[in-house]
Amino acid sequence: MNKDTFDKPLSLLELNSLVAAVVDISLPDEYWVEAELSEAREVRGHCYMELVEKDEFSNTPTARASAKCWASRWSLLRPKFERITGQRLHAGMKVMLRVRAQFHAAYGFSWIVSDINPEYTMGDLARRRQEIVRQLKAEGVFDLQKELRLPLFAQRIAVISSEGAAGYGDFSRQLHDNQGGYIYKVELFAAVMQGEAVEQSVIAALGRIYERVDDFDAVVIIRGGGATSDMSGFDTLALAENVANFPLPVITGIGHERDECVLDMVAFARMKTPTAAAQFLIDNLQRTALRLDQLADRIADRVQRRMDVERVRLVSLSERIPMLFSLVKTKEWGRADRLMQRITTAANRQLVTAETHVDTLQRTIEMSVRRKIDNERHRLELLAQRVEAENPDRLLRRGYSITTYNGKAVRDAAQLPQGALVETHVEKGTFKSRVE
Structure with missing residues (x-):
């Protein structure tokens, strides 16, 4: 390194002025550039923009730069841009700018905007809009x-x-x-x-x-x-x-x-x-109000027509009522007569059936009663015979006797106490004895 370099250092202003001169000489032209706005703001009529380019796949910024549009130029560009695109400059918008390079000794490097292509932004907006519509339809x-x-x-x-x-x-x-x-x-x-x-x-x-x-x-x-x-x-x-x-x-x-x-x-x-x-x-x-009015008119019209029809029908019915009543009366009287005849016939048939049934029951009851009386008479005769066979008088007439003690027949002499007074019944009379 040359020793003179350290003996005569440049001031920052001098160095920046050299860079500015190099930029002016190396980049004398204006260029159209495509970029995305990461920021756009207005200050005292000037428009300050931050430009960015992102990787297509990772969305990572691959380039950044600052751009300015001075108020004198921006006052002309802005109305045209907003009239065509219908939007203001905002972050995320794709823009095509005509720029020239500028390096200012005090403010550094920036691109100075001289023109903006609204058709490019319109195309990008249309593409974004179409993509959103496509996604909405897909969903x-x-x-x-x-x-x-x-x-x-x-x-x-x-x-x-x-x-x-x-x-x-x-x-x-x-x-x-x-x-x-x-x-x-x-x-x-x-x-x-x-x-x-x-x-x-x-x-x-x-x-x-x-x-x-x-x-x-x-x-x-x-x-x-x-x-x-x-x-x-x-x-x-x-x-x-x-x-x-x-x-x-x-x-x-x-x-x-x-x-x-x-x-x-x-x-x-x-x-x-x-x-x-x-x-x-x-x-x-x-x-809705018109439809309700129309419906109300239709309802009123239909009701009126129905009322007219019913009125005619009622008149017709009122004229037919006397004749219909006479026909109905005759028909109902005939029906009543037929019912009366059917009731009388059915009642007579029922009476005959009932009388026959009563006669049958009467004969059955008489036969049953007679049979019951004969059976009971025979049973009484048998009982009388048994009673007669068991009659003590009959035994007495055959020579047997019956001895009682305290009104009960004595069956076991061993049961009589010493000195008991017993009564003996024979065919002809009774006598008393004392047990020794």
Whole structure:
């Protein structure tokens, strides 16, 4: 190393000035560059960007750089870009910039932006949108909202919008000042409606509505004013999935007339403005009222026609009643006579049968009684014979005697006590004896 190098060191300003000169000489031209924005912000009219390029497979940054667009140029580029793309510059956006290299002694290296190609960004946005739509269709949720039906009496409305915004005020006035005098119950679920926080904020609002899903008939998502260009938050997969799967019809009115965002595509109905969204609900109730009026007219007409028919029928019946009564009377008298004859015949037949049965029973009873009397007479004769055979008088006449002690016949002499007085019965008389 040359010793003079240490004897005469350069100041940082001198060194940076050398680098600036080298950059100016080596990179005198402007270049178109494709990159992704990792950050974009405006300060005092200038636009400051952080550019990044990521690996296709790992998504790891492979290159980074800073870029600036000075206010004098940015004031011309910004309106054109936002008018064509419908969006502001934001992180994650793919851009094509025309840049030139600049190395500033005090601020270092950066790319100075002189132009921006909105068609390139439009193409990237379209590709992203198509990819989201393709994924939603693959999941089978893209058309779920279209399969829902808006209730005929949709009057309980949950609104997702920024609190105090002009769009929400326009929606409420349009809804409540309707010519039909219909009454709506509107409840606001505040959310961020522009910037990077849109996705999570709106999803959170949908979650709060879902917790009370039975309290509402439909959901309306409207932008509360804000820049028409700031629409990136409505082109996200997560928000589209939440809306597509929501159980209530979701109506959008986010003021994006030039093109549909993904949220518009999956919603039940897409309106251009908050006022149009309110009118959509009013028209629905007007159609319901008209249908009810038509049904009421049809019911009244049918009732009137039925009444006319019944009136004619009653007149006809009233004219036929005397003749019909006479016919019915004659018919019923004949029927009564036939019934009386049948009853008389049946009664006579029953009486004859009963008399025959009584006669049969009488003969049977007489024979049974007679047989019973004969049997009992014979049994009495046998008993009389037995009684006669057992008669003590008969034994006495044959020479036998009966001795009693205390009124009982003596069968065993050993049972008589000494001196007992006994009585002996013979055929002719009795006598008493004392036992010795």
